[in-house]
Amino acid sequence: AQSVTQLDSQVPVFEEAPVELRCNYSSSVSVYLFWYVQYPNQGLQLLLKYLSGSTLVKGINGFEAEFNKSQTSFHLRKPSVHISDTAEYFCAVSDRAAAAGNKLTFGGGTRVLVKP
Amino acid sequence: GAVVSQHPSWVICKSGTSVKIECRSLDFQATTMFWYRQFPKQSLMLMATSNEGSKATYEQGVEKDKFLINHASLTLSTLTVTSAHPEDSSFYICSASTSGGGNIQYFGAGTRLSVL
Numbered sequence: 001a002q003s004v005t006q007l008d009s010q011v012p013v014f015e016e017a018p019v020e021l022r023c024n025y026s027s028s029v030s031v032y033l034f035w036y037v038q039y040p041n042q043g044l045q046l047l048l049k050y051l052s053g054s055t056l057v058k059g060i061n062g063f064e065a066e067f068n069k070s071q072t073s074f075h076l077r078k079p080s081v082h083i084s085d086t087a088e089y090f091c092a093v094s095d096r097a098a099a100a101g102n103k104l105t106f107g108g109g110t111r112v113l114v115k116p
Numbered sequence: 117g118a119v120v121s122q123h124p125s126w127v128i129c130k131s132g133t134s135v136k137i138e139c140r141s142l143d144f145q146a147t148t149m150f151w152y153r154q155f156p157k158q159s160l161m162l163m164a165t166s167n168e169g170s171k172a173t174y175e176q177g178v179e180k181d182k183f184l185i186n187h188a189s190l191t192l193s194t195l196t197v198t199s200a201h202p203e204d205s206s207f208y209i210c211s212a213s214t215s216g217g218g219n220i221q222y223f224g225a226g227t228r229l230s231v232l
Binding site for chain 2: 042
């Protein structure tokens with residue numbers, strides 16, 4: 001079984017400032033890691049994913065995340081946010097083993113509010 | 117690529133009636149589709165997993181006779197909320213994935229159901 005903890009439920013940030021959203025996970029098996037963004041009244045859009053290889057992953061809209069296996073973390077960062085980045089962000093993991101299927105376990109979400 | 121269409125985006129119905137929500141993968145074949153429910157300001161709760169041509173696997177606590185899922189083809193899954201009641205009002209989101217490739221799920225835009 002896996003669990004995902006997003007340490008901040010809300011993050012207010014000024015426009016053009018950097019932002020970091022924290023994500024820690026717990027799992028007894030190897031996992032894939034994901035960040036999704038949800039705009040109001042919409043579904044989820046994949047921001048980035050870590051499957052293998054380089055632990056620094058770059059995604060869409062200027063976001064990046066770093067996988068840290070020893071700390072079981074996958075924090076999301078953006079060096080300069082825009083008003084349009086105001087949204088809910090979800091960290092998620094899935095079991096690498098194919099036999100386990102590909103269910104996602106989500107964190108509780110972090111609401112980012114970008115202020116002018 | 118990897119577009120998932122969900123319809124309708126918003127539906128209002130009377131208590132006791134049934135509502136069908138469609139989820140289509142437009143440019144890929146989805147071996148697995150998922151249905152989630154999301155309460156306001158909360159994370160996504162997985163309701164069921166469906167594989168094409170097989171019966172859906174429901175998560176604990178989800179009534180399979182109330183939430184009927186059909187996955188008749190590799191591009192279409194439907195969720196029918198039978199005899200809907202006001203407590204079924206929620207935001208329902210589907211996702212679709214293919215086998216392999218890191219278990220990536222692609223999400224629909226969601227359906228807001230309001231039961232009067």
